[in-house]
Amino acid sequence: MVIEIKELTKKYGRKEVLRGISLQLETDTYGLAGPNGAGKTTLLRLLANVQKPSRGEIFFDEESMRSGRSNGSACLNCFVNRNRFAGKTVEVGYLPQKFGCFPELTVYEQMKYFACLKGVEPRKQNGEILRLLEAVHLEEKAETKCRKLSGGMVRRLGIAQALFGTPRLLLLDEPTVGLDPEERNHFNEIIRRLEGRLTIVLSTHLIEDVRNLCGRLIVMDSGRVLMAGELEQITEAARGRVYEVTKAELEKLEGPFLVRNSVRKSGTELFRVILLGENREMENHRPCEAEIEDGYLALLKGKEAMNEKYL
Amino acid sequence: MKNICELQKLHLHAQRIFYLIPLLFLYAILLPNQLLLMADMDETEAVRVFGLAQEYLLLLELWFQYLGVRFLLSPELREVSCCGSVVRKPVWMFSNLLVSYGAFLPYGICLWAKSGRYAGNVPVLFFQCFVMAVLLLFAAMLLKSPLGGAALMAGYYFLCMTHGVPQTAGLLSTGRLPQDFEKQWYVIQIFAAAVSIAAVNCMEKTRYGNLQV
Numbered sequence: 001m002v003i004e005i006k007e008l009t010k011k012y013g014r015k016e017v018l019r020g021i022s023l024q025l026e027t028d029t030y031g032l033a034g035p036n037g038a039g040k041t042t043l044l045r046l047l048a049n050v051q052k053p054s055r056g057e058i059f060f061d062e063e064s065m066r067s068g069r070s071n072g073s074a075c076l077n078c079f080v081n082r083n084r085f086a087g088k089t090v091e092v093g094y095l096p097q098k099f100g101c102f103p104e105l106t107v108y109e110q111m112k113y114f115a116c117l118k119g120v121e122p123r124k125q126n127g128e129i130l131r132l133l134e135a136v137h138l139e140e141k142a143e144t145k146c147r148k149l150s151g152g153m154v155r156r157l158g159i160a161q162a163l164f165g166t167p168r169l170l171l172l173d174e175p176t177v178g179l180d181p182e183e184r185n186h187f188n189e190i191i192r193r194l195e196g197r198l199t200i201v202l203s204t205h206l207i208e209d210v211r212n213l214c215g216r217l218i219v220m221d222s223g224r225v226l227m228a229g230e231l232e233q234i235t236e237a238a239r240g241r242v243y244e245v246t247k248a249e250l251e252k253l254e255g256p257f258l259v260r261n262s263v264r265k266s267g268t269e270l271f272r273v274i275l276l277g278e279n280r281e282m283e284n285h286r287p288c289e290a291e292i293e294d295g296y297l298a299l300l301k302g303k304e305a306m307n308e309k310y311l
Numbered sequence: 312m313k314n315i316c317e318l319q320k321l322h323l324h325a326q327r328i329f330y331l332i333p334l335l336f337l338y339a340i341l342l343p344n345q346l347l348l349m350a351d352m353d354e355t356e357a358v359r360v361f362g363l364a365q366e367y368l369l370l371l372e373l374w375f376q377y378l379g380v381r382f383l384l385s386p387e388l389r390e391v392s393c394c395g396s397v398v399r400k401p402v403w404m405f406s407n408l409l410v411s412y413g414a415f416l417p418y419g420i421c422l423w424a425k426s427g428r429y430a431g432n433v434p435v436l437f438f439q440c441f442v443m444a445v446l447l448l449f450a451a452m453l454l455k456s457p458l459g460g461a462a463l464m465a466g467y468y469f470l471c472m473t474h475g476v477p478q479t480a481g482l483l484s485t486g487r488l489p490q491d492f493e494k495q496w497y498v499i500q501i502f503a504a505a506v507s508i509a510a511v512n513c514m515e516k517t518r519y520g521n522l523q524v
């Protein structure tokens with residue numbers, strides 16, 4: 001499935017949260033990264049049809065989500081109160097940032113609740129629920145009340161509900177927030193099993209998640225897409241600009257730069273810096289191998305560096 | 312429709328205690344007392360009994376509808392239940408209304424059987440329950456909060472009960488016999504319900520209630 005986003009704009013009152021975003025998504029796992037307020041959650045909500053855009057359109061396989069019309073042809077069916085248009089159902093699974101359960105329901109009942117909402121036929125519900133609970137390793141918790149689940153289990157339940165009806169687009173809004181390493185591994189394993197079968201968009205603050213799970217990354221800031229591409233392309237933004245320098249060298253450094261972190265090597269503290277701005281390189285130093293985090297930060301902060309002298 | 316039934320079963324099972332306690336009060340305490348009162352009642356007493364029945368049933372309807380709206384529009388689940396949901400909110404509201412009618416019907420029949428010429432008040436009572444249900448859903452969606460909607464309606468309910476609003480505008484008018492309700496009152500009730508349903512439909516289509524506040 002190809003999802004085409006054209007000039008998507010979303011305003012809350014006068015505040016423009018998304019500013020004319022255009023993107024094309026194919027069957028792959030996409031990371032959606034950016035600072036708070038970049039517009040990641042809004043973009044996911046628009047894709048999930050939880051909210052309507054102020055301007056612009058989303059096309060699923062060349063059919064508009066908003067009006068039901070084909071890209072460039074006349075409108076036949078209006079998009080109504082579900083992800084259904086032009087006689088077809090676009091299966092979209094969505095795990096929002098704030099996902100909760102009814103504490104009074106068991107895991108199985110909570111899944112039944114979602115099955116009913118999503119229109120899964122009652123006779124197929126049982127099989128489907130068991131299949132999904134097994135997929136997220138919650139089959140043994142089926143009869144446990146939701147109030148007794150850990151945060152990680154609730155997130156897994158969230159993924160299970162998003163997978164109802166074998167969606168072709170899976171939207172996950174910061175799914176790994178608050179998970180311990182073991183739960184994160186569980187989550188990664190679940191996503192890896194889905195790879196290649198559907199389009200996954202995973203919004204996250206953690207570049208580690210992107211490196212582990214995503215084939216491509218979309219970097220957003222202030223409602224705009226700074227860059228979208230394969231991880232290698234994002235890394236490219238920092239290639240030749242990453243250096244490890246001592247404190248003394250750091251103090252002498254001129255022009256805009258960013259200190260990513262510091263490490264202690266052979267008793268000396270070394271600072272990993274990313275030089276920003278145009279055509280920057282350090283004399284008498286060999287650049288380090290750039291990582292995806294460097295590329296991401298170079299993209300985010302590079303723009304700011306144009307306006308600010310030092311970071 | 313099958314999904315609505317399944318969802319309703321889940322809803323009733325999950326919140327059964329919140330349904331059972333008020334119904335227990337209705338059938339174990341209120342109804343026997345009212346039947347005793349009705350054994351040889353005069354007109355003043357009949358009006359008083361119906362007034363009491365209306366007040367309690369409308370309050371109960373408000374509570375039942377809140378439970379139903381809460382189940383579908385709870386803040387934690389609102390976003391996820393709006394993505395690809397096939398359950399329309401007015402349809403869900405009507406199914407909740409059927410549940411409460413089912414719960415109130417034996418009570419209504421008992422009252423009807425005993426009330427003779429005042430029997431007309433029972434349908435009026437059920438009609439008011441319908442108006443209450445529609446207004447509560449509208450208020451909950453408008454305020455983007457089931458609790459907010461219920462609180463607003465509870466406020467309106469108490470205003471009506473204490474005659475804080477004029478009788479023709481008091482949609483939840485109580486303590487009157489059917490023949491005392493003017494045509495204008497019915498027109499206002501139907502109009503309010505129709506406008507509320509239209510507004511709910513409109514909000515649903517524009518995803519108004521889906522925004523997180």
